[in-house]
Every structure is written in structure tokens, then in C-alpha cells.
Amino acid sequence: MSLLDAEPRVVTTGVSLFAESLAAQDVDTVAVDWRPPADDPDGTLATALARVAADPRRAAADETAVGRMLAAGAQLIDVRPAREALGLEQGTFLHAGPPITWERASGPLRGALQGALVLEGLADDPDDAERRLAAGGVALDSCHHHRTVGPMAGVVSPSMWMLELADPVGGGRAWCSLNEGLGKVLRYGAYGPEVIDRLRWMGAVLGPLLQHAVRTLRDGAGPVDVKAIIAQMLQMGDEGHNRNRAGTLMLLRELLAPMIDAPGHATGAAAGLGQSDVARAVQFVAGNDHFFLNLVMPACKLMTDAARDVPGSTVVVAMARNGTDFGIQVSGTGSRWFTGPANTPEGLYLGDYGPQDANPDIGDSAITETAGIGGFAMAAAPAIVRFVGGDVSFALATTRRMYEITRAENPAFAIPVLEFRGAATGIDVTAVVRTGILPQINTGMAGRVAGVGQVGAGLVTPPAEVFPAAVRALAELAPPPEGPPGPV
């Protein structure tokens, strides 16, 4: 039978225009989900990919990196100010994402820095702070350079109280500040008096009470097992990035009894706090569904830090954004950042805000996706689509797609609706380049203008170019290919 005797059978791929116009003519088509690989006009990327694929260290290196990532634990062992925990000196401010200067900083990062200067007493008001920052009077550094992760702007200053997590397997430490809640908060770039007042209360009451509770457990029944709570929250509709509701309640459950016990028993910073302070602190935590995000993030930081610095490994160990640049770090390339311009999330907006109000992607919270949860585990949290957009079938398809670009499945983070399949973990930069599938991140959206705060939540991907850059760097570090074997 010749081709022209029968009805044509059409297979389509790439952009949907061809398929759509055939569908309009009532022709059946079969769509193949294939994307063109990254831009490679001179063929050097293909050469780099081949070089990395041929690296004899690679299989073992990735196995080591991912093995360490999966094995890492996360226990909450202390709560104390950044000046103590990180040795952070007055006049130094940490921020989310790869390093950046004030000149290139986005609105929300600028706003958060202005607020932090006021909080530290280094400026009289936000305008004064802006002048001092523009004059270069303070030191800025990336949270990630201090084993710290910060959501959104991620600004950390010496007086802020930090959650301190330890990995009992690999021995690592990681830190994150206390979550302020939603809306007008410093991490979204707001800096009004209510923001500063809340941060002062967190330093005077909430931090000390949490310190008492966390130390009581650590020195008694045992520290809070954050990894175990993350495992549970994935059974309870949370994905650990934009849904942390069950996680927050489970954390609160652990901390309740020693918090209630504090009045009359606590020493140190919490001495003298009373029953009404406890009630307010408990209500603050209980009323903030995102409180546990600031424990998920350092838990994921412990996992990904454990996978760092394995020569030859192609596994991503950090994805982070400062509101201007999106950066990744890869196990086999050490502390080098591969950066590109941050994309702007698309999703759902609060109140009257719209796409024009949203800042490009910001925050260290993509550490959750780097560790296999957040956007990668949306199938565990179908209700997330009411917050970040999309529908439930998108959430399920996204989680399934992420297995194509990762090296492992995490049995500790099981996704019930996928018959308890482990979360897709350990992004492989070569798989991203080969498949054209980008890691899926879900995220809060900050207002573009300093002082505004949160405007929505949505979905975003890294800029595609960071992955080929990492592949090229890995290729340069790979041992030279062996020539053909000579005569014996």
C-alpha cells in the first residue's frame, strides 16, 4: 500500500501551530513531547556534553553526591541571634541568591535592606537607609556563603534570630531566619513601622521562647526531627515550598509543651516572659502557615550541602535568586555560580495586583526544589494550584516530568498519590540540557517596588542558559579523553 493511498497519519512535535491547524481541518495528530536541545550553533555544547558523559568519574561521583543528599538528616538544635550563630558583624547584611551589589539590586531586596538598617539602628528611617546603602557604607554577602538560606529577599542582619539545624549524618550545619508571616513583611521588601515592630517583638519574645523550647527538647527528649516532619507533610498536602500548613502545625505540636513550660522556668533571654507572651507566640506560629518553610529550607540546605564538591558530579547543589540574577551551583564545580537573568513568575495575584507589579524571581527558597520537594513534589499537594496557579493534572504531570532530569528518588520523601514513589531528587545539568526540561519552581511573588510586599504566588523556571554554562564548565574540568588504545 503506497503512502498516498491511505489517510495520512501525522506525528507532531515542538511548537503546537502545525498540530492546531491540522486539528482545525479535522486531521488526527499524535503529539510527541519533545523539545529542541539548548541553542548550540557551533556544536561546542554537544562536544561538552559528550565530554562530560565520557568522564569516567561521573557515575560514581553522582552516586556519591546523591547518596549524601538522600542520607543527610536535619535536626533543629538551637535558635539564637545571627551575631552569635553566624558571627555576623554589625554593618554586614546577607541576602538571598548569588552575590550582588546595591546598584544592581531589585526593589524588594533594596526595601528589605533599608528595613534591616533601620532595625539595626544604622539608619534613622528608610530614606536615610537608602542614602547609606547607595553610599556603600555596608557590606553585602550571599546567604549561601554562610551556610544560610533566606526566603525572598533573604536579608539577615546581626540582631535577627536564626533557626539552627544540624545534619547528624554528615555533620553539617545550616541556618535560616524566623518567618514573619505573609503580606507586609521584610522578606518581600516591605519596611514600614509595623514590619520593624514585628521584627523587634520576634527578637524580644518569639526568638527567646523558641530558644527555650528548642534547647529543652535538644537537651531532654531529643531535638525536633525536621526531616521526619517533611516526610509527614508530604502525606498531608504540603509540598514544602508554598504549602507548609501541616508542617507548621506538626512543628508547633513538638514545641508546645516546652513553650508552655517557659514562664517561671526559662532562663537566659526568655527569663521573665509570661503566660500572655506564650499565648501570643503560639498564636503567631499557629497563625502563619509558612512558619515551617524556614525550617524546610535549611533542612534542604543540609541535604544539598552534603552533596557539594564531588569532582565530576553533574548534580545541582543550589538554585538561588536575588531578584535580578538566578544562579545555580553544581557539585563538580565547587562554589562557582552560573547565573542568568531571573525570570518573572506567572501565577495568581493578591487583591488588585497584576503581572506589571511582580518582581523577577527572588529568594533562596528554590533550595526546596534543589532537594526534590517544592515544585518537584506538587503531586503531593494538589491544593497548591489554588495558590500558585495551574490545575491538578498540571501538578501531577510536573512531578512526573521532574524524574526525567533527576538522578534519584528519595524514599524518605514518598508521594502518596504516585503510589508512594520517592520525590525526584538531584537535578542533573546534563539531563536538563539534553531534554530541554527545566526544573519547575513554585514561588511567592514580591512587588517590584521597594516597600510594597507580596503581590502574589506563581510558577517559574530558571533561565535556560545557566545549565549549558555549567555543562561547559564541567567539561573543562573533565580529564582529557583517552586516545585509542595503542598496540600491546
Added chain:
Amino acid sequence: MSLLDAEPRVVTTGVSLFAESLAAQDVDTVAVDWRPPADDPDGTLATALARVAADPRRAAADETAVGRMLAAGAQLIDVRPAREALGLEQGTFLHAGPPITWERASGPLRGALQGALVLEGLADDPDDAERRLAAGGVALDSCHHHRTVGPMAGVVSPSMWMLELADPVGGGRAWCSLNEGLGKVLRYGAYGPEVIDRLRWMGAVLGPLLQHAVRTLRDGAGPVDVKAIIAQMLQMGDEGHNRNRAGTLMLLRELLAPMIDAPGHATGAAAGLGQSDVARAVQFVAGNDHFFLNLVMPACKLMTDAARDVPGSTVVVAMARNGTDFGIQVSGTGSRWFTGPANTPEGLYLGDYGPQDANPDIGDSAITETAGIGGFAMAAAPAIVRFVGGDVSFALATTRRMYEITRAENPAFAIPVLEFRGAATGIDVTAVVRTGILPQINTGMAGRVAGVGQVGAGLVTPPAEVFPAAVRALAELAPPPEGPPGPV
């Protein structure tokens, strides 16, 4: 083309033997999911079904019944002893399921009654209690006859503290006792000293503290909205019968601040309780993932009671088991029970227990399925299969199947993984008989022997015969069919 010229195409239905033997011969078959309707040798059931279907009141009656069921609210308005709340007199004991005598009572119900007599000081020990019960010295009645629901044995005695829920829409009230936790507990038929001690502490400390908290909220910020928490828990991996983990934590979140406030402020029964009592009470609630079940059940009782007594309605308003009999009540047939022998659940067993240790189905908790959650909403709680057996695809298929025997979908109880489809609500006895699909219940399993306690959790259905019995009763109450219209 004649039938014999081509390969046979085989459609199979009913038992799978035929399909399996064809499959063994490599013949493709298409299986149709059809079950024979209920046993009807003399055709009278078909006549009854036709009579009910022709009842001109029926469509409006079901709409009214289901409309009331969906509209009912549930607020937690008080916590107080059964003697006050229900006017229960010393010597009277309520139990789960349809009415039953001591002689026909199963092991777990007997054990719970023995413990309750000891708790009330009406017997010196469980043996003494058994003699007194056998001698007929106490009055037994069904919880359902007192707007009360009790999990498992469901025994309520005058000194037990009750959760009191109100429906602000229909004005109903419903009660349930406080959940004791899992393992060796009265409701599973255990009656040892630790069971009685725990119940005494619940009466002296937990009940009064909850009363203080519930009344503080009721008279201040507003009562706890139990229906809203149920809606949320379905987004958080709970189905409200055997998973109540998120629900319990959300309830605790509401009650925390006024519980913490109690020392020095509470009056009445909670006066004089201190900080350590609060810490123990909070830990007791937080450490018992099933605590919220005892609020879900009366909330469902409010929903189903609102749908009672609509003449012509075929909607089930109660499913309840006493460990011997399984009974249903139907809106159009008033307070009449249709009963059959309770089936024994199949599922997963604790420790060394096995099927031989399990008592037949027991408890009023099937009120959750009657109201559209529990086994009907397992798709919202895929992790439940690790507790009751089955796999995730079974959980999803079960929820989908329940839409075939129900009259409505509850928009307030949305199931995220089904793209937020409302829970299948309002079991129609005629649909059960026509399709042969029985309501799916998941449940705890009590030990057969009094005193043992819980032995597992599993899946069970009502005995099929209760539904034809209800259809026949509805047919008897239907108006006589009209003859053909006469000449004008």
C-alpha cells in the same frame, strides 16, 4: 462478513472465571463492571423499586433531604459531662449502633460496658460489672436515640465529658465523648486500670480545660467552626474517619491560646488547674491523631440529622454498628432501623493480631461515610491505605465509585486530586440496590474478646440485605400508583 469469519470479540461480566480462562487461551476480552442486582426470586423487590421510583414525592424529597444535609453547619459550642449535656441518669449507658441487649452484645461492647460501670462506681471491678450487667441491672440505649454518636463500642455514661456541637443553619445539636487515643482504650473494649485512670483524668483535667477554652471562644471570638476544619483536612490528606491528623492539629491551633490562658483565669471545673495540667492536656490532644474524629462524627450527625424525616426520601441518614448488627436509617422511613449481621473488616493488623482476633464491624463512626467523607473520600487521603489496606488506585477508584450511589456532591468538601470535585454525599438506597455497589466504609478493628482493645484497621461494607429491606419499606409508604386517567 459472518460472525464466524472473524476473530471472536468477547465481552465478559460478573465473576471473572470466564475472562480468566479465555485470557489463558490468549483471547482478548473486554470486562464490563456490572454486578447482578440484589437477590429477588419472587420479583417483589423489582416491584418495590418501581413503586419507589414512581413515588411523585421522591425527587423533591431527596432534594430537600440532601439540600439540608449539605447546608448544615457544625460549631463546637460546649464541653460538659453527659449527665448535664444529655440528662443521662446514673445507671443508663449509651452504646454505638442500633439497640441491642447484653445477651447479644459482642466482646468489645461488653468490655466497654464493664469498664464504664467501674468508672461510674457501680461495680467494684470488671468481673463484678459483668455479673451486674448479666443480671440486667442497668439500662442500655442507642447513642443515636440521644443525638449522640460514639466511635467503636461508643459507650457513654453520665460522668463522661461530651463535645457539644450545634448546627447554626438547622438548629440541631449533636454530642460525642472525648477521644481517648489508640490501643488499650474503653471504646475498643479494654477496661484495665490504665483505661479507667485515663478516663478519670479526662474528667478532672482535660474536659474542664477544654470547656474553658471552648466557652472562651464561643463567648468571644466565636465558636470553633468544625465544618470549616473538615473542609481543610480534606486538602491535607485526612478523610475524617481513620485519618484525622491534620484535623486534630487544626483544632488544637484554635483551642491553644484559651487553654494556655486558663491557669489563674478559668472559673468553674477548670479553676485551680495549673501550667503543668495545660501542658499535659495539650500534649494529650497533640499526641492523639484521632482526637478530631470525635468532632467529625457529631458534625456528620448534624448533617445527617438535618436530612431526617422527609416523606418519600430514599436517602440514608444513619449507618451504625453495635458489633453484632449493622443498622441503617433512611430519611423517608423515620426512626426505623433496617439491620443485618455486621461484616468483619479486612485490613491490616497490629502486632501479632490476625483475622481470627477481629470483632465484626462496630461503632457509630460510619456516620462519616453517611455524610460523604471517610471511606467515601479516600481519594483525598491516599496515605490512608498504609493504615486500612488497599493501594492508592483502590482509594481513588472507591471515591469515584461512590458517586454512583449518592444523590449529590458536596462543594464544601472538595477533593483536590479529583480537580476539587465535591464529596459523594447522600446514599440513595435504591441506587445501592440497582447497582449492587455497597457503601465503602473504612474502620478500626476491635478485638473479639472483651478487654483486648484495638487489633487493626481495615475496610468493610454493610450487609447487603439492609438496603432491599429499606426499599420495601419505602414502597409500602409510597402513595398507591394512579390508575390510567379516566374519561373526562
